[in-house]
Amino acid sequence: LTGLGTYLQFSVPFELMSAPAISLVAQTGWTPVGKHSRLLRQQGASQAKFCAQYLCMVRKSVPRSAWKVPRAASEGESLNYKQAGVDIDAGNELVGRIKKLNPNIGGFSGLYPFGDSYLVAGADGVGTKLKLAFDLDKHDTVGIDLVAMSVNDIVCCGAKPMFFLDYFATGALDVDRAEAVVKGIVEGCRRADCTLMGGETAEMPGFYPDGEYDLGGFAVGSVKQGAVIDGSRIAPGDAVLGLRSSGFHSNGYSLVRKVLELNGISLADPTPWDEGLTFGEALIEPTVVYVPQVLKAIEAADVRGCVHITGGGFPENIPRIVPKGLGTAVDKSSWEVPPVFRWVQEKGKIAEPEMFRTFNMGVGMVLIVARETVDAALEAVPEAFVMGEIIEGEGVRYSE
Numbered sequence: 277l278t279g280l281g282t283y284l285q286f287s288v289p290f291e292l293m294s295a296p297a298i299s300l301v302a303q304t305g306w307t308p309v310g311k312h313s314r315l316l317r318q319q320g321a322s323q324a325k326f327c328a329q330y331l332c333m334v335r336k337s338v339p340r341s342a343w344k345v346p347r348a349a350s351e352g353e354s355l356n357y358k359q360a361g362v363d364i365d366a367g368n369e370l371v372g373r374i375k376k377l378n379p380n381i382g383g384f385s386g387l388y389p390f391g392d393s394y395l396v397a398g399a400d401g402v403g404t405k406l407k408l409a410f411d412l413d414k415h416d417t418v419g420i421d422l423v424a425m426s427v428n429d430i431v432c433c434g435a436k437p438m439f440f441l442d443y444f445a446t447g448a449l450d451v452d453r454a455e456a457v458v459k460g461i462v463e464g465c466r467r468a469d470c471t472l473m474g475g476e477t478a479e480m481p482g483f484y485p486d487g488e489y490d491l492g493g494f495a496v497g498s499v500k501q502g503a504v505i506d507g508s509r510i511a512p513g514d515a516v517l518g519l520r521s522s523g524f525h526s527n528g529y530s531l532v533r534k535v536l537e538l539n540g541i542s543l544a545d546p547t548p549w550d551e552g553l554t555f556g557e558a559l560i561e562p563t564v565v566y567v568p569q570v571l572k573a574i575e576a577a578d579v580r581g582c583v584h585i586t587g588g589g590f591p592e593n594i595p596r597i598v599p600k601g602l603g604t605a606v607d608k609s610s611w612e613v614p615p616v617f618r619w620v621q622e623k624g625k626i627a628e629p630e631m632f633r634t635f636n637m638g639v640g641m642v643l644i645v646a647r648e649t650v651d652a653a654l655e656a657v658p659e660a661f662v663m664g665e666i667i668e669g670e671g672v673r674y675s676e
Contacts (some may be wrong), residue, residue, distance in 0.1 A: 309548070319394065371407070386398070387504070396495045398427075400492075408556065409560065418491065420467070420565070423461055423465055427440070427565060434505040434579075437496070439495075440495050442492065444476070445490045446488070447488070452561070453489070457489070467568075506597075510597070512668055515666075516665055517573075517642065517644075521614075527636070528634045536555065548619065549615035573645070577650070577653035577656065583597050590631060590672050591672045604664055605666075607674075
């Protein structure tokens with residue numbers, strides 16, 4: 277950066293950097309001068325790696341319009357989830373480390389023996405979709421997302437959800453806003469046919485920005501020990517069925533928001549695929565609760581595997597349930613990818629593999645069913661469709 281005014285330069289350990297200095301570095305994305313200057317990741321200083329000493333700057337009388345901010349998409353480069361601030365590989369590494377500490381985890385949910393059954397538990401949140409709720413001042417649907425993310429996980433092993441607990445944390449309690457959130461949670465529990473048992477409301481002054489909050493959800497269900505769906509019976513030739521999503525559900529919003537920002541799109545702007553629909557309305561659409569459909573399919577057919585397509589998309593989630601030595605062939609022509617995904621891909625110049633690794637691409641739940649019971653599954657769940665099959669090999673392979 278040159279010609280931007282006067283800067284004070286100093287070298288300090290990162291942990292001693294002031295919040296304004298960190299904010300400046302995070303927002304500009306660069307340390308501009310000095311032989312020890314380092315390129316910082318645009319998603320924020322907290323995720324960048326530094327040397328023993330760190331060069332930072334204090335801005336003095338420099339207008340924000342003069343800052344040089346990297347804009348990958350506008351310069352023709354492909355945008356990805358990591359550039360938006362979410363590192364899937366780092367998340368996978370953390371899961372691997374946790375598995376070393378506790379080898380019992382790793383599935384979509386945890387199972388605990390209880391009589392002739394298992395208690396099945398899962399926990400999740402809503403992620404940065406909450407930012408949309410704040411910006412739109414619409415809080416009555418994120419509770420549905422909260423329930424859906426947990427119950428969709430625990431139903432993957434065949435468990436019927438029994439009850440749900442929530443955690444609501446905020447800096448200053450806004451009773452009307454909190455009530456709207458809980459209304460959504462109650463609705464989500466109704467859709468999942470489970471009970472809201474209780475939860476925790478934490479008011480922590482100074483911890484959250486004004487008007488913002490965070491959510492956590494915890495679902496518990498049960499399944500007979502002999503009825504657990506764990507993927508162990510999956511075999512070559514089994515059919516792969518899909519259940520359509522309502523949109524991005526509760527994953528990938530950091531990248532979506534980055535695409536909106538780089539293209540100057542407001543949540544109030546109409547979408548190009550439906551002028552009667554705003555971007556805000558399209559993006560706040562709640563996650564589908566798949567519990568009724570999955571349980572119907574399990575009752576009617578030989579369901580050998582169930583996959584909730586969340587963070588990591590197809591290639592990170594489907595292999596979690598498929599035995600080693602087997603892969604999944606997915607026919608991308610078997611369903612129409614909703615236009616909101618293609619718009620994000622085009623405007624963010626996002627590569628196709630990155631799209632399938634970040635988003636659900638219009639398929640929020642995958643069922644792996646014995647070939648001879650496919651018709652029974654489709655009769656029980658008419659909205660399902662055949663999207664592929666299990667093959668010899670590894671990973672996920674796509675065809676058009």
